[in-house]
Amino acid sequence: MKSILITGAASGIGAASARLFHARGWRVGLLDVGAEPLEALALELGGAWHKALDVTDGEAVRQALVGFCGEEGRLDVLFNCAGVLRFGLFEEIDLDEHARVLQINVFGLLQVTHAAFVYLKAARGQVINMGSASGLYGTPHMVSYSASKFAVRGMTEALELEWRRHGIRVGELMPPFVATPMVDSQSFTPPALRRLGVRLRAEDVAEAAWRQVRSPRVHRTIHWMFRLLYWSGQVSPPSINRAVMGWLSRD
Template structure:
């Protein structure tokens, strides 16, 4: 039986992924801090397992993982770390507490969920972790400084853990899209110049489709959308100065 547990599942990419995997026969578990939206999605999917959760609460994370996995023989085929928060704006205009919260959810929350999931992943053939990365994890992105820093951390964690957990048969990878049309992006009051120039060409369903592909054909990093894929591979062979120049051009006021 294929099982997937999704954090940040109540809307956007998490919800689109839940719908896709559920439609294709997987047993889906939903986690999100937004209880009302979470309950509505669970009902839409026929009453699938769900729990209100702040990924920053380590004890609640452990309890949620145990509750879901106990329903499936203590196994977990796929963990999708999708929970995350974002704030666009000039670094100095954003309160320090907001910067800290972005790192707490996007990095510490992901660490806590992944750590709690380990014993269930270890006991499952073909187990995987998919982390929600970002194009902003390729080169530091102005006007989203803390978010970009958090995605660099996700990228590093993904690379290190993918090597370390090979001995347990657990694959770890991430999805790296540029801007995606989600409520999190739509509610921002500041528009970064890079977003204005690149546009928002991806929908949540595009990322869900990439998660499905990743579940079947795992990679360490999966860049999404042709332009960013080109930028990603160019960045692997070109000097860092080229990436810096390109980001400076995209982000100019």
């Protein structure tokens, strides 16, 4: 039986992915900081393996990998889905909150991936990182989140090349805005969100994760609108990309 370990699994994209992979016959491991919703999801999935932890806690992460992979010592897919988001004007958000976004979205992802290496190598497995459309061009009103997704993009590209020698595939999912509790709970609405709208559900991104497992790509863009922006951004002069982002983010 194939196995997938999902961080940030208690809600949103992580939970939708857990349900989808479980329904398709995979052994699913669930990691999240929220103990109660994690327990509820594990029960829903027939007692799926789960562990409440903070992805920035190195020892807890290492113990979780041992606990899930067990004697077999193999992991087919690691889905780094844990992340936090804060919309707002840069100067109005506390520095501690900016640091928290980077700590979880970047260092947490690095820590889990590093701990999972030996198990991924044994299975010649795959890493799926949760990227974002905001990792394509710096996005106003979500400065630290956008910076974190640039870091995820850079790590994905680097590891995709470096881990080829181990037979490990590495890629990222790049959706625009998704209807999840993380987005719905924000008190500030960026102009870019008002103009582009929320056109994706968590289940849409879960399906993209399934396609990524079956046909890996370094960058898997989600939704035709962002796909168009992504590919036009690869060939357009930087000034054009900047102008587009400036228009999208204008009050």
